[in-house]
Structure formats: C-alpha cells, structure tokens
Amino acid sequence: MIKAMENINSPSDKLGILHLLEMWVKKLISCDEYYLWIKDEGEPKKFKKIIQENIIGKKSELIENLNVTEEFKTVLFIPMIINDVVEGALLLADNDRNKLKLHHVQLIEPLVQTAIGKIEYMLTKDGERELIKELLFTAIKAGEGYNEAMVGHSVRVAEIALLIGKRLGLTGEELKSLEYAALLHDIGQSAIFYHRLDSDLEGEKIDHTYHPVFGAALIPDGEPFLAIKDAILYHHEHYDGTGYPEGLKYTDIPLMARIIAVADTYDAVTNLASEEDRLDHEKAVVFIKRGLGSWYDPLVVVAFEEVEKEIAFLKEKTKTNDNSI
Structure with a gap:
C-alpha cells in the first residue's frame, strides 16, 4: 500500500496521477468494471443516476440491491473532493452482489486521498505560479x-x-x-x-x-x-x-x-x-x-x-x- 501511495504521488500532472490511481485500484480489487468520473467530462449513461444521487452526500457509499433493470448489482462510489467540491469520483461495479464490500472503501480511500492531496498541492502551486x-x-x-x-x-x-x-x-x-x-x-x-x-x-x-x-x-x-x-x-x-x-x-x-x-x-x-x-x-x-x-x-x-x-x-x-x- 505504501508503494502504491508513493507511486500515485510521483507524477507532476493531474492525468498521470489519476491514471496511476486507476491502475492501483485495479490491482487491489477485482470487479466487472472500473470508472473514473471527472466532473467536467459529464456522466456516462449507466452511472449517471448513481453519480447524481451520491455527489450530494460527499461521502463514500456501497450501493447495493440495485433494481434488476440496472446493469450492475452493486456499485462502490468514492468521491474525490477538492476544496469541499466533488470534482470527480471513483466507481467500481459488479454484477455479483457479494463481490464488493464496504471494507473495500478502507482499502481504496487512502489511495484516493493521496491522489487528491497531490492534485490540491499542484493547484496551489499553479495559483502561486500565476501570481508570480x-x-x-x-x-x-x-x-x-x-x-x-x-x-x-x-x-x-x-x-x-x-x-x-x-x-x-x-x-x-x-x-x-x-x-x-x-x-x-x-x-x-x-x-x-x-x-x-x-x-x-x-x-x-x-x-x-x-x-x-x-x-x-x-x-x-x-x-x-x-x-x-x-x-x-x-x-x-x-x-x-x-x-x-x-x-x-x-x-x-x-x-x-x-x-x-x-x-x-x-x-x-x-x-x-x-x-x-x-x-x-x-x-x-x-x-x-x-x-x-x-x-x-x-x-x-x-x-x-x-x-x-x-x-x-x-x-x-x-x-x-x-x-x-
């Protein structure tokens, strides 16, 4: 886990950080689909409802017992909050109701927080650079x-x-x-x-x-x-x-x-x-x-x-x- 956090903290650009975050999550947890949502890019149709309902709470959620018409049975939703604003979210989805559990949040959140911390630092430095x-x-x-x-x-x-x-x-x-x-x-x-x-x-x-x-x-x-x-x-x-x-x-x-x-x-x-x-x-x-x-x-x-x-x-x-x- 320490190696993963150090690796995520190493890039000097936002996309590089998010790419490594997604890579490490895939290594740690197996599920049917991974999706990294960025606010400015809009929501994909299959996750749109879940994103819109859960960004308000600004907290990680395990969404279970989804309607049988949904593509997935469970979705793990972990928001990426920067300056008290949800700027994106990491979503893990699976068709097996027993695959994703709440304890997975404890496994992933340190990586998400590492990514958020590095991005916040970069935004601060960018602001200082613009002032200079x-x-x-x-x-x-x-x-x-x-x-x-x-x-x-x-x-x-x-x-x-x-x-x-x-x-x-x-x-x-x-x-x-x-x-x-x-x-x-x-x-x-x-x-x-x-x-x-x-x-x-x-x-x-x-x-x-x-x-x-x-x-x-x-x-x-x-x-x-x-x-x-x-x-x-x-x-x-x-x-x-x-x-x-x-x-x-x-x-x-x-x-x-x-x-x-x-x-x-x-x-x-x-x-x-x-x-x-x-x-x-x-x-x-x-x-x-x-x-x-x-x-x-x-x-x-x-x-x-x-x-x-x-x-x-x-x-x-x-x-x-x-x-x-």
Missing part, C-alpha cells in the same frame, strides 16, 4: 518602458517560444523554464539603458550586444536557474557560430536559446522594425527560413513552420488588442 507570472509581467512592462516600441515584446516572444517548444516535445519544467527565459531574455537591455543614465561620461556608449551578458548576470546562480540563465546568455548565438557573446555553434548552443532566437527574430521583424522595414507574417516566415542552418537551428525552424498558423493567430490577436486600446 503576473508580478513578472508587471516588472517586464516597467523594464520595457525605456522604449515604447519594446512594450509587449517579451510576452510575445514567450508565447511563440512555447508553441515551438511544445512542438519540439518539451514538457513540464522545461516549458516553464523556457517561458521564464523568453520573458526575461532582454532584461539586460534595461541594465544598459540605466547604465547610460548613471554614466558620468557624456556621450559614452555601451554596445547593445552586451545585453545577454548583463541579463544573465541578473539571474541568480544555482541549479534551478541554470537553464534560464543560459538561454538568456546565448539567445543571440547563431547556429553557424557567427553570433554573440561567445560564438557558440550547433548544439553547443542550449536548445532553449535556439528556440528563443527564432521567436525573438519573428517578433523583431513583424513588430519592432521601423514601419518601412516591418514584415507581414508570410514574409517573416520566409525571412526566418532563409536563416536555416546559418543563424537558426534547422530543427527549430521546422518546428516554427509547423506552428506558424498558431503564430499568425497570436499576431492577429495582438493586433486586435492593440486596436481596441
């Missing part, structure tokens, strides 16, 4: 304020980078790191701007190519931040080694940096460029494809092409939002 993202968005907007044209750039780059990252098979923590790195990829530009304000030397200029180095330096050291730090530092490296700050090439450039490079370029040529140089979506795609193998990783460019319709939709949505302000 909102605060991050606010800080980014303030940082981009040094140049009106830059406002919104980092958020757009992050949205595009996530589409590409998902297409490349990144999941979970990798996507979170990619999103944060994309949101913060130009944070070093603000550092350059404020350095100029503080400079005692009139007319002193700082090469903007230093901004990846300045940006990476602002990210804390340590394992949790390493992927984010490297993506910021190397997002202007070119696949053929002609980029900066270190002239890395090929897969020596971190994958997240290679993804951000494509997303950054797309937004730069479609939004940041001067009006006479600005490209529409179709021309921007062609522009990026021309850099395949020289500036950009071919694998990333292919993934970019495969999600270009979604990217075009994002661009139109941004244009609509801007026009409504």
